[in-house]
Amino acid sequence: MKIEARTFRISGYPDFFAKDHMTVDIDAPRAEGDYVVFPGFCDVHVHLREPGFSYKETILTGSKAAAHGGYTTVCAMPNLKPVPDSFEHLNEELDIIKRDAVIDVLPYGAITIGELGKEHADLEGMAPYVCAFSDDGKGVQSDEMMKAAMYRAKALGRIIAAHCEDETLLHGGYIHEGIYAKEHGHAGISSASEWKQIERDLILAKETGCAYHVCHISTKESVELIRQAKRDGVNVSCETGPHYLVMDENDLQEDGRFRMNPPLRAKEDREALLAGIIDGTIDMIATDHAPHSAEEKAKGLPGSAFGIVGIETAFPVLYTKLVKENIITLEHLVSLMTVKPRERFGLPCGDSWCVWDLNKEYVIDPAEFLSMGKATPFAGWNVSGECLLTVHNGRTVYRKTGK
Numbered sequence: 001m002k003i004e005a006r007t008f009r010i011s012g013y014p015d016f017f018a019k020d021h022m023t024v025d026i027d028a029p030r031a032e033g034d035y036v037v038f039p040g041f042c043d044v045h046v047h048l049r050e051p052g053f054s055y056k057e058t059i060l061t062g063s064k065a066a067a068h069g070g071y072t073t074v075c076a077m078p079n080l081k082p083v084p085d086s087f088e089h090l091n092e093e094l095d096i097i098k099r100d101a102v103i104d105v106l107p108y109g110a111i112t113i114g115e116l117g118k119e120h121a122d123l124e125g126m127a128p129y130v131c132a133f134s135d136d137g138k139g140v141q142s143d144e145m146m147k148a149a150m151y152r153a154k155a156l157g158r159i160i161a162a163h164c165e166d167e168t169l170l171h172g173g174y175i176h177e178g179i180y181a182k183e184h185g186h187a188g189i190s191s192a193s194e195w196k197q198i199e200r201d202l203i204l205a206k207e208t209g210c211a212y213h214v215c216h217i218s219t220k221e222s223v224e225l226i227r228q229a230k231r232d233g234v235n236v237s238c239e240t241g242p243h244y245l246v247m248d249e250n251d252l253q254e255d256g257r258f259r260m261n262p263p264l265r266a267k268e269d270r271e272a273l274l275a276g277i278i279d280g281t282i283d284m285i286a287t288d289h290a291p292h293s294a295e296e297k298a299k300g301l302p303g304s305a306f307g308i309v310g311i312e313t314a315f316p317v318l319y320t321k322l323v324k325e326n327i328i329t330l331e332h333l334v335s336l337m338t339v340k341p342r343e344r345f346g347l348p349c350g351d352s353w354c355v356w357d358l359n360k361e362y363v364i365d366p367a368e369f370l371s372m373g374k375a376t377p378f379a380g381w382n383v384s385g386e387c388l389l390t391v392h393n394g395r396t397v398y399r400k401t402g403k
């Protein structure tokens with residue numbers, strides 16, 4: 001049935017974003033619906049697990065899950081088998097993307113061969129086909145390696161997106177080194193393991209002039225370092241994940257769905273991240289959608305794999321917790337989820353959009369996810385905002401059916 005949905009005025013986006021309303025055809029409209037059309041969301045940090053780990057997720061299931069979350073562009077991290085560290089290895093991933101992706105899936109190329117931090121990957125050979133370079137899942141430990149990679153990426157006009165983690169400061173931890181870890185006898189990951197490497201990289205980014213992006217920041221020190229670096233003119237951007245903005249160590253449960261890297265930090269860290277969102281230090285929100293099998297996530301906090309799914313819950317969680325609670329405006333959220341990441345990574349929107357009913361309230365149930373991964377700390381949360389339709393380059397890639 002055809003309904004009138006309001007749109008956001010955003011310059012540089014498809015023509016209908018210059019208008020106030022748009023007529024859309026959706027299934028099962030509701031009398032009390034508040035229908036809004038957004039440009040397709042863009043997530044610069046997802047794990048789609050192919051090639052190599054298709055028992056966790058595939059390009060097909062992951063891209064369908066993304067479409068369900070309102071996304072029409074995602075950037076896929078390179079911790080795969082084989083790692084995309086040469087054109088030949090990357091081409092295996094590109095072939096699957098060409099065959100199966102229902103939205104734009106842009107691969108990252110690795111910074112180092114096998115993400116092992118020892119030798120540079122073939123950045124030049126991969127540059128035309130990748131959105132940026134990253135060794136996500138691991139920090140680049142060697143200063144010299146990172147510096148030389150930055151020079152090469154700069155010459156290629158590509159971003160280095162860094163997972164910052166100094167392995168000498170991990171101490172075998174798997175949740176934040178804070179109150180919860182102490183009280184429950186868990187090994188903690190220090191905040192310094194993240195911010196020390198950001199501190200190093202900001203010096204290198206300044207020296208090399210490389211466009212540098214920090215993945216999933218989680219600590220208050222990281223926010224302050226990046227805030228200062230921006231003031232200092234460093235070409236730096238950063239992302240954080242929805243979970244770091246709406247949860248902290250006080251929300252931890254003895255369950256693998258609360259284990260991710262970086263971990264949920266302290267209340268002061270969450271507050272600093274929110275301040276960073278509000279003042280623009282944090283440029284974008286990325287989910288770090290990291291699906292694993294049920295078995296891999298069933299070993300509690302000490303034994304489960306790091307990573308949670310997030311692409312199907314990001315908008316409803318953030319709309320409910322940040323917009324409805326008046327922490328940021330809806331315009332700001334849309335900017336963080338599509339405008340800013342597209343600008344920074346040079347990813348056009350095309351004729352791609354999603355329609356949401358902001359009035360629809362429901363309980364998050366992982367059984368309804370299209371992702372093969374079901375582990376989320378948001379299971380059971382009451383949220384508002386349901387995706388009804390996602391269109392990518394004129395083609396419907398998600399449609400809500402039923403009530």
Ligand code: DOR
Pocket residue numbers: 047079136137138163259260261262290291306307308
């Ligand atoms: O929680 C995480 N999961 N953090 C990472 O750095 C990697 C990711 C994954 O690939 O599962």
